[in-house]
Amino acid sequence: MAIPGVNVLGPRNGQFNEILTDDALRFLAALHRTFDKTRQSLLVARIGVQQRLDGGQFGDLDFPPETAHIRADPSWICAPPGPGLEDRRVEITGPTDRKMVVNALNSGAKTFMADFEDSNAPSWNNLVNGQINLRDAIRRKIDFEQGGKSYKLSENPAALIVRPRGWHLDEPRLTVDNRAMSGALFDFGLYFYHNAKALIAAGSGPYFYLPKMEHYLEARLWNDVFLFSQSYIHIPHNTIRATVLVETLPAAFHMEEILFELRNHSAGLNCGRWDYIFSFIKKRRADRRAVLPDRKDVTMEVGFMDSYVRLLIQTCHKRKVAAMGGMSAMIPIKGDEAANEAAMNKVRADKLREVTAGHDGTWIAHPLINKIAMEIFDKYMHGPNQYHVRREEVKVTAADLLDTKVPGQITxxxxxxxxxxxxxxxxxxxxxxxxxxxxxxxxxxxxxxxxxxxxxxxxxxxxxxxxxxxxxxxxxxxxxxxxxxxxxxxxxxxxxxxxxxxxxxxxxxxxxxxxxxxxxxxxxxxxxxxxxxxxxxxxx
The missing domain is CATH 1.20.1220.12 (Malate synthase, domain III)
Structure with missing residues (x-):
């Protein structure tokens, strides 16, 4: 049946039809018609910020004065963790291909962040097959054989969290009223519509990681999407939980406001360290003072990165939500025991830095890293989290977040x-x-x-x-x-x-x-x- 105003330009055959159902497409159309105008206006606002920064006006890189009362108010806290999110000491991340989904869910990590964003090239097949794989995993129908090896979901898999694309990306293979849909709403909408009730029935819930935001109004938009979507499928408000990746320089000045906007759906903030470095350079592209040395020298110990971490932990624990650490991109090195041990020692040092700073969990990219990360957090974090580590001594200023003194050379x-x-x-x-x-x-x-x-x-x-x-x-x-x-x-x-x-x-x-x-x-x-x-x- 044709859905008025909805045009699917990508192939629809076989199992794709089980995801791109008429009812699901109606939901996507409702999301688009309700929220895309706001999304577009927020993207225009981003352009305005960049233009002001390029012109030497740096006022946008500061804590917003209009929300000072929110930062000063000690009374509000965020929602308690959703079922399965009480302990997130190790989270594994990766794309949504079928083998990865099974291996990640079976990795022993507490959660799996299934990624439609940075680790996924958004081809039509990758996106829709990813939705199929997550649907099958939730219903425990994902077992398969490949290359003579059997892949079977364990009895106690990791809790599932999904990362849709950011607000800036369109989904050009699905149009509503002759306009490309938001990639974020496409990824969120299909996953939520097909799986929210099944997740709740299994004792979990619809959980998300939200990337690339630059302003607290972008978090408000997500919160509005959540309220609308929960009403649409008739589940209680505040069932969704979402962790926001603080991976843009402007968002570092909006941490409390982002939590406030999402407070009834919030599961905390994450140090998206690599994207944060990228944004630090990009937003200050007109500022010669922001020229940084070789990438290897821009570590978590340099001034602006350390300030960002300390502020994030303080902010999250003040509002009783998780302060998640960043990605360890290291993977095991085969055939060279000495090199592998040196690499794993770097992982240990990174995870030790995070847990002693007060983080409630960390990210890994490979199942074999899980044991190392888990041992570090088990040794130093004895409860499910470290919300009691308030870091009240931390005083981070705008100048600290903009500090460009980074030792190193360009080689x-x-x-x-x-x-x-x-x-x-x-x-x-x-x-x-x-x-x-x-x-x-x-x-x-x-x-x-x-x-x-x-x-x-x-x-x-x-x-x-x-x-x-x-x-x-x-x-x-x-x-x-x-x-x-x-x-x-x-x-x-x-x-x-x-x-x-x-x-x-x-x-x-x-x-x-x-x-x-x-x-x-x-x-x-x-x-x-x-x-x-x-x-x-x-x-x-």
Whole structure:
């Protein structure tokens, strides 16, 4: 049956029809018609903020004066944890392919963050198959065999949390009233509509991670979506729980306000460390003082990152919700015991820093890292959380969050490393793979974005190389790109033409007056070939 105003441009066959049902599409259309105008206005507001920052007006990078009363009011707290979210000491993350879902749920981690965002290239097949896989996991019908190996869900799997795409991304294969739908509402809506009641019946609930927000009004929009959606399917308000990733520089100044807007649905905040570094550079792209050294030198111990962590923990525990630590991107190194031990020691040090700072849990990207992270948190966090660690001594100012004093240099190796990471990831992404192991790290869009934005920043300001003192230029980076291209297909399984797309994209990016907002937005049209369907273009 055709749904008035709704047009599905991606294929609908087999199990896809079980997800893209008429009733589900009606729900998506209702979400779009109710909330997309507000979404678009908030995206326009983001553009205004960036324009003011580019013009040297930095007033947006401060704690909002109009909400001072919310920050000063000690009386409000957030909702208690949802069933299964009381203890989140280790969370594993990854995309929603069937094998990953089973392995992550069976990993021994407390929760699994199933990702439609940074570790997922949003091809139509990836998105809809991901919805199928999560539906089957919730109903314990996901068991399968592959390559002679059996994959079977354990008796006590991790609690499931889903990360939809951010507000800025469209879903061009589904239009409502001739406009592309929000990718965030598409991912959220299909998962919620099909699974919320089944999750509640199983003793859990519909839980989400919310990415890339820049303002507390964007959190208010999510809260309105939650209220509408719970009413739509007739479940009690405040059943949903959502953890917000603080991974943009503006959001660091809105932490309490974001919790306040979502307080009846909030499950806390997360230090989205890699995206935060990316946003720190991008938002201050017109500020020469914000030029940072090699990515490896921008650690969690540098001033602006340490301030952000301390403020997040203080804010969450003041409002009785989880303060989640960041991602350990390390993965086990096979065939080199010494190198593997050195890498795992870095993981131990990172997790020790988090738990002693007061975090209530941490992220990992590989099941074999679970034991290490769990041992650290079990040793130092004896209860289900550390809400009692109030960090009342913490005093973080706007200047602390904007501190650009980062020890380190910009090196030839740093340029080459960024080029390699950006090339490999972008080539993989346009082929439909959003999560790749590279140099013993699990890379996703966030780390590739740091690589891209740093290359642009260094070329834009003519930063000098430590070794030679020569200025970094777009032409210098182009030479490094050309040198790296032949090695990319040895690092990741991609076609030569996808490497060519990535190389051309990177060379063009470093020549721009301003770095663009997101590589995922820039490269999205290339997924059209993967999908084999014509799309509608963004309204913005």
């Amino acid at each position: 030839e190796e740093g340029v080459a490393s960024n080029v390699s990471a950006a090339l490999a990831y972008c080539a993989a992404w346009v082929s439909g793979n959003g999560c790749i192991p590279l140099n013993n790290l699990m890379e996703d869009a966030a780390t590739a974005e740091i690589a891209r934005i740093q290359l642009w920043q260094w070329a834009h300001y003519g930063a000098t190389l430590q070794e030679s003192g020569d200025a970094i230029t777009a032409s210098y980076i182009a030479k490094v790109v050309d040198k790296a291209v032949p090695s990319i297909t040895k690092l990741v399984k991609v076609q030569d033409d996808h490497v060519s797309i990535a190389a051309a994209y990177l060379k063009e990016q470093v020549k721009q007056q301003w770095a663009s907002d997101f590589l995922t937005t820039d490269l999205m049209p290339y997924l059209e070939k993967v999908d084999g369907a014509k799309w509608v273009r963004s309204a913005l």
